[in-house]
Each structure stands twice: as structure tokens, then as C-alpha cells.
Amino acid sequence: MARAMMFFSSFFFSLLLSIHSYAMIISSPGRSSSSNGAGDELALLSFKSTLPSALQLASWNTSGHYCSWPGVACGSRHLQRVVSLRLGSFNLSGHVSPFLGNLSFLRELDLGDNQLVGQIPPELGRLVRLQVLNLSYNQLQGEIPAEIGISLKNLVYLNLGQNSLSGEIPPSLSELPLMEQLTLYYNRLSGEIPPALSNLTNLRVLHLDFNMLSGAIPSSFGLLPSLSRLTLGGNNLSGTIPDSFWNISSLTSYSVQQNMLNGTMPPDAFSNLPNLQSMFMDHNFFHGPIPRSIANASELWIVQLGSNSFSGIVPPEIGRLTNLQRLVLLETLLEAKEPKDWEFFTALTNCSQLQFLELGVSRFGGILPDSVSNLSTSLIQLNVNDNTISGSIPDDISNLKNLQYFDLSKNSFTGSLPSSLGNLTELNYMNLESNSFSGRIPSTLGNLGMLELLVLSSNNFAGQVPVELFNSTAVSVDLSYNNLEGSIPQEISNLKGLIEFYAQWNKLSGEIPSTIGECQLLQNLHLQNNILNGTIPSSLGQLQGLENLDLSNNNLSGEIPKLLGNLSMLYYLNLSFNNFVGQVPTFGVFANATAISIQGNDMLCGGTPHMHLPPCSSQLPKNKHTLVVIPIVLSLVATVVALALLYIMLRIRCKKSRTETSSTTSMQGHPLISYSQLVKATDGFSSTNLLGSGAFGSVYRGELDGQSSESANLVAVKVLKLQNPGALKSFTAECEALRNLRHRNLVKIVTACSSIDTRGNDFRAIVFEFMPNGSLEGWLHPDANEETEQRNLNILERVTILLDVAYALDYLHCHGPAPVVHCDIKSSNVLLDADMVAHVGDFGLARILVEGNSFLQESSSSIGFRGTIGYAAPEYGAGNTSSTHGDIYSYGMLVLETVTGERPTDSKFMHGLREYVELGMHDGVADIVDTRLSLGLHTDTAADGSSHKGRTDFLVSLLRLGLSCSQEMPSNRMSTGDIIKELSAIRQSLL
Structure with a gap:
């Protein structure tokens, strides 16, 4: 009903405008009926009437000439006819009005970056003089009208990207002889790419990425003499890259990433691409070696080949790409075993503008060359994670003074960390987990004032946790599964933005610092499997955002603070195998049987029924039957102790990992057996x-x-x-x-x-x-x-x-x-x-x-x-x-x-x-x-x-x-x- 009322309201308003405009034409001596200027005004007002709210078009009214309205431009030759309508980013909502088809002298229509909905009206096909049509970044649906290709023969620029358009690409779009840029990306277009698009001999830019297109890349694209940018990524394209593709000498950028393409790159693939600046081939099924001819594409500054099955060594010729800024080869079968296989790494030191080098999750092994320290001082990101690389971190790593992201995790690195790491003051991410680093954690890491994430877990670090480590702005610190000793520094309170702190499976002793309660944003705290003693500080009750708390397998004692029950976000609490005594709270997390583990604490009592604990002394009946209850309690305690011993035997010498499973229930319920x-x-x-x-x-x-x-x-x-x-x-x-x-x-x-x-x-x-x-x-x-x-x-x-x-x-x-x-x-x-x-x-x-x-x-x-x-x-x-x-x-x-x-x-x-x-x-x-x-x-x-x-x-x-x-x-x-x-x-x- 609301839509019907809106339709009739719009229709009635348009009818009144038509009558009013007609009256103006026949009555005003200053306006010729042949000029059709009033027709343009009427079309604009009709367009405005279809927009529920158009505050920026408030001045569009008959009190001023339409050629002075915001976004409207008129020509001077044809009695001030509207030639341009530029309303991009005007915060317009509603439909694209078919009345716009009446602006017969329009050469440019820009409605991009608004909130327009509905379909593209086929009436736009009447704008035969139109050269630029931009409807991008809206919420348009339906199919692309065939009339655009059939009638708009003067169209040079067509951008319908970032909408929800569906259906196939109309074959009629291949009939636009002057077309230079065709952008249809980020829609829901399906079907195959029309090979006839190669008829657009003036085409320089073709953006079809992130749709649901299927089939092969048309080999006829190799016939486009002026094609500069081609993006086909994020579709369901299959088959190989046509041989003709490698002969488009005008090509400066292409993307075929995130498809189902396969095949190899021919040895001379880059011999005829002298202008190529960027290529994105990642996330496909390509295989074979990277051609040495890549050096011929000397203008390349982005190379993304990751998430494929490329194999062999990285050709050293890649170091001749002096403009290279980004090299992404992660998740491949590329390898390095011998020192000569790492020649490409040394060659990359010639790339003085290199900012991103990603070699993770591949087959790189052997010793990391010292030349890593001679890479570009512009380097921002270096990750070689998930390989089998050995050796140590060179002392001169501090040469990479602008490094922000450093990931060597899951390799076979050894030795101690150089104190020079502290000179990488721009670092905000450092992950060295799952290696064989040893020695002490350098106190110079405290100089990393920009550090947000530090992961040193699953190594062989020893000694105390440096106090200086807590001088950063880290939100996540992981020191787990090492051999760290001593107490947790009181200075942990300096990490005001700390969200995660993992220190489980070390040899930490002393009490849990009460200052940890000042880390108001803390969500995950894991200190299990250490030798911590003392009581749980009541300051933990201040951590209203705490979600996971694991203090199991320590020597903690005293009562369990009731304040923990007030933590509304806490959904996992493990206090098992300590020396806690007294009554267990029954509210908050303690009331959830699947959220709490307290076994292995023999002196606890009370709690909820699912905990199966003996009643506390204050809960026992004070009469002669008390003597009968005592043996039963002792029997229950003996059973719990037996089960605890079994659990300890099952858990002993467990292999360490980054974190433990969120459940630590013992073998309770299974019979003991000898x-x-x-x-x-x-x-x-x-x-x-x-x-x-x-x-x-x-x-x-x-x-x-x-x-x-x-x-x-x-x-x-x-x-x-x-x-x-x-x-x-x-x-x-x-x-x-x-x-x-x-x-x-x-x-x-x-x-x-x-x-x-x-x-x-x-x-x-x-x-x-x-x-x-x-x-x-x-x-x-x-x-x-x-x-x-x-x-x-x-x-x-x-x-x-x-x-x-x-x-x-x-x-x-x-x-x-x-x-x-x-x-x-x-x-x-x-x-x-x-x-x-x-x-x-x-x-x-x-x-x-x-x-x-x-x-x-x-x-x-x-x-x-x-x-x-x-x-x-x-x-x-x-x-x-x-x-x-x-x-x-x-x-x-x-x-x-x-x-x-x-x-x-x-x-x-x-x-x-x-x-x-x-x-x-x-x-x-x-x-x-x-x-x-x-x-x-x-x-x-x-x-x-x-x-x-x-x-x-x-x-x-x-x-x-x-x-x-x-x-x-x-x-x-x-x-x-x-x-x-x-x-x-x-x-x-x-x-």
C-alpha cells in the first residue's frame, strides 16, 4: 500500500509539473517552445520527485534557473540545454528516474557513490549523446539494460561497479565503438565473458573482477591494441591464460587472482610486456617455475603469485626489478635448500623500494642469508613463516629500520635473539613462535614502543621476564612454552591496552601481581602449568572484560575470590590442581558446569551440585548424624584424589603448544584399572x-x-x-x-x-x-x-x-x-x-x-x-x-x-x-x-x-x-x- 501511495503521489506530482511547465511554455514570451529548455527543467524536477530525501537538491526549484542548480551544467550553443549532471556523493536515495532519459543533450551522467536502489531504467538508452555514465557505488539490482549497448554509441566511459547487478554481460556492450573504460566489478554478474568485447578496439580499461563469471578468458583479448588495465579476479574462471594474453604490449596492470585458473607461465611470458607494472595471479592452480623472463617487465612494482603451486627456485633475475615494492610468494611449492637457491634473496637487495616481502607457508629451507639485513630500508613487512629455515637472526637486522611486520614463526631458527632487535622501533607485529631460539629475552625489546603483538612462544627462552618488555603498547603478549623463571613483573600494569597475555608452561614462580587488575581491557589470561603461589589477587575482579582465565596446575592457595563470579564476560575458568580451600561460589561462571574446572583441589567444599563437592562445615547438620556423614565425605575425598592422580598421570609430560584446549576435564567417569x-x-x-x-x-x-x-x-x-x-x-x-x-x-x-x-x-x-x-x-x-x-x-x-x-x-x-x-x-x-x-x-x-x-x-x-x-x-x-x-x-x-x-x-x-x-x-x-x-x-x-x-x-x-x-x-x-x-x-x- 505504501509503495502504491508513493507511486500515485509521484505520478500526480509529475502530472502537475507537466501542466505547469506546459503553461509556462505557451504563456511565457521569453521561452520558445522549440527550445525544450523547459523540458530539461521538468525532467530534473521529476527526477528530484522520485528521491525520498535529497537535502542537497533543496535549491532545485523554479525560483532559480535550472542551469544554476547544484550538479547541473548547461551548454551555451543549444539554448542552455543540460549537458552534464554530476551528482556523485550527494547522499541521494531512491530510484534512478526514467525521466532522466528526457535530457536529450546530456553528455555526462554521474550518480555514483549514493544509495540508489532498484533497476537501471532502459530509458537511459535514449541519451544518444551520452559519453560518460557512472552509476557505481550504489545498490542497484537487476540486469544491465541491453539498450545501453544498442543506443549509446558515443559512450566512452561506463562504470556500473559496486552494485548488486545480476544476469549476464549484455553482448550489446561490445557494440560501443568509442568505449575506452568499462567497469562492472563487484556485482553478481554470471555467465561467460563475451569474446566479442575484443571488438572494442579503443578499450584501455576493463574491470570485471569480483563477480560470478565462469568459463575461460577469451583468447581474443590479445587483439585489444590499447588495453592497459585488465582485472578479472574474484570470479570462477577456469582454463589457462591464453597465449595471446602475453603479447598485449600495452598492458600495465592485470589481475586474475582468486579464480580456478591453471597451467604454467611460458618461459618468454614477460618478453613482450615492457610496460607491465602490477600483476595479481594469486589464489589459483598455476604451477611450474617462475620464468626468468620476468626481468624484462622492468616496470613491475607489484608481483603477487601466492597460493598457487609454483615450484622450483625463485629466479635471481627478479632482483633486476628495481621498482619492485611488493613481492608475495606465500603458500606455494617454491623452495630453497642450498645456499645457491637463496641467490634471489641477495639479488633483492638491489630493489631499493621493496616494502613487502612475503615467502611464508612454502618450502624454503637451509640457512637464511645474512643479506636479509641488506634488504631495502623501506621494507615494512617481512614474513617467512611456516618453512624449514634455520640459522640465526643476523645482528644487522636493525638496518631494516622501517620494519613494521616481522614473522619468522614455525621454522627451525636457533641461537639467541640479537639485542639489535630493539632498534626496530617501528615494529608493531613480531612473531617468532615455534622455533628453537634460546637464551634470555633481550631487555632491548622494551624499546619497541609501537609493538602491538609479540609472540615468543614454543621456544627455549630462559631466565626472567624482562621488566622492560612491558614498556610497549602491546595488546597481545605470548611467552608460553618456554623455560622462563622468576616472577611476573609488577610492571605488567603498564600495558594499559593489553588484551591477551599467555605465559603458560614455563617455570614462573611467586605471586600473581595484583597490578594486573589495572589492565582493564584484558580478555584472555593463561598462566597454567607454572609454579605460581600465593592467592588469587582480588584485583582480578576489576577485569570486567575477562573471558578466559586459566590458572591450573600451579601452587596457588587460599579461597577462591567471589569477585570472579561478578565477571559477566567470563565464560571459561580453570583453577584445577592447586591448593585452594574453602567454599566455592555458586553464581556467575561458577554456575555453568561446562565453563569451570576445579578438580584437584582437595579442600574445596560447597559449590553447585554439578561440582560434586562435600558440603562446607557451615552446611553440615549439627546432630548425631554428623558422625555418619564424615566417613562418606572421606570416601568422596579419596575418590577425588584417586581421579586426580589418574589425571596427573595422563597429563604428565604433555607436549607444549601455544595454548591449551579450553576444557581440562580429567578421566572422571571412567573406572580405574591396574x-x-x-x-x-x-x-x-x-x-x-x-x-x-x-x-x-x-x-x-x-x-x-x-x-x-x-x-x-x-x-x-x-x-x-x-x-x-x-x-x-x-x-x-x-x-x-x-x-x-x-x-x-x-x-x-x-x-x-x-x-x-x-x-x-x-x-x-x-x-x-x-x-x-x-x-x-x-x-x-x-x-x-x-x-x-x-x-x-x-x-x-x-x-x-x-x-x-x-x-x-x-x-x-x-x-x-x-x-x-x-x-x-x-x-x-x-x-x-x-x-x-x-x-x-x-x-x-x-x-x-x-x-x-x-x-x-x-x-x-x-x-x-x-x-x-x-x-x-x-x-x-x-x-x-x-x-x-x-x-x-x-x-x-x-x-x-x-x-x-x-x-x-x-x-x-x-x-x-x-x-x-x-x-x-x-x-x-x-x-x-x-x-x-x-x-x-x-x-x-x-x-x-x-x-x-x-x-x-x-x-x-x-x-x-x-x-x-x-x-x-x-x-x-x-x-x-x-x-x-x-x-x-x-x-x-x-x-
């Missing part, structure tokens, strides 16, 4: 009960006494081979990962045993629910002496098992207490219960991830190479951080194995199982799928009567799913949600 019980259950770990053996342990079938049913007696006992490196880490990782996980498709842990054997040696074992149908590996690859018919899985069973595994991964990655990366998804770790329901097991390599404000942080287990060769993601081979993307790759290989019946580890595949499947699918799937599934695919029907085509379609879908999950670039792999959706559809069709 070494002797396990000996009895497995008949002395008899070989007849051996189910399998791996690098870190052997698994035995066992039968426990005292269970209520026969089925409950059967267990699988994983005995760790503690003599093997990494076995203890595997044990702690598996306990850490499994203690809070509960899901139908995860192997259930019954209990754990941490004890000594009869010879006095350490003994570790984990007891799992027994899986009577063994592993998926046993079904896909049965032993030769087994009956194949009895170990066969039909297509529905295989899809169901894959769906079960997908559900497990979805829970681990997205829905558990904390995100968990399994790191070893393979067929031998997929176990089948009596009902053939799949359960994911063996979490010995798992990592728990905790999302902080800025980082995705790893758990405490770190055992070198993650996973099993053949299943492990390619980025793990480069030493990259474990991620959920890595699990998806392994899952993709599991899918391919399940469908083909071939092991990813089989040496007969020269280039791997994935490439074998890719090549085989070109010739049909019958020859590459498991022979037990392919029966009947060479004929019209299968043995069970199902159609050949139907079964083939399902198998093709599964193989494509496996290929999609195992793509080389992590960001291109499917999500667990999409996997579940696709497999569910396949399974439903099979039912």
Missing part, C-alpha cells in the same frame, strides 16, 4: 589376542572381569611402545583429545592405565570399546587366506561408512568442546562395530585447536610429520601447521581408496592414487573402481539387476567427491557440511 587387571584381561598380552601393531603401540583383544554382560566384557587394549620416540607424546595426545569427545562415530574410550610393569618400567595403555568387525582396511584389503565373499562391502555399505566418518570429522572440527584435528585419517583407523557402524579411532597424532582473537592455536602434542604417507596432506610435507584442511585431504584419499579398492600407499602408482583416478576417469570409471563394485559396469546391468548408468553415476559422484576433498590447495577442499550433504543425497538415492 596393570595386573590388563595382564589378566589379555592373557598376559598373548600373541593370540594381538589385533594389530603400529609405530607407537600394539592393540590386544581383552576381556575385563566384573561387567554386567558378556558384550561389555570385550575391550581393545592399546599398549604403548614407550621405547619408541614419540610414543609417550602419542599417549598424552590421545588422552587429551578423547577425554571430552562423545560421538556415535568415535571410538569410545573405556579407561586408561598409567603405571609400571613387573620389571619396574613405565607402562601406558588406553582401553577402548571393542569393535568386532575390525577395520575398514580389513574389508577393503582382506588377507589372501580370507574368504573374499565374506569381506565384501556393497556400494551402499561403503557410502554409509564414508558418511559415518564424515559425521565424525564434522563433530571433531565444528561441534566438539574444542576443534580437534585428527591428523591420521586412514582406513585402518576406521573401525566397524557389530552393526557395521563406523567409528574413527587412534587419536595418537591429534591436535586440539583453540580459536583465540587472532590465532588458530595448536594443542600440546607435536610429533613431527603428521599422518601417514599417502594419506597426509601435501602441505604437511612442507612442515606446515596441522589443520582441519589436512583431515579433509586424508578423507578424500580414504574416499578414493574405498571406491577403487587401491591403497594410497601402494608404490605401483608412480604419481599417487589421486592422479591415477584423475587419468582413469577420462576413460570411464569401470577400469579404476574396485572389481567387486565394477561387476556389471561393462554390461547393461549389474549382478543385482541395477542399471549400469545408475551405478556408474554414483561411482563417478564418489570419485569426484574424493578428488574435490584432496585438492592440493587447502582452501579449495570441501567442508564437512558439504561432504555430508552430498553423501546423504547419494545414500538416499541408493536406498
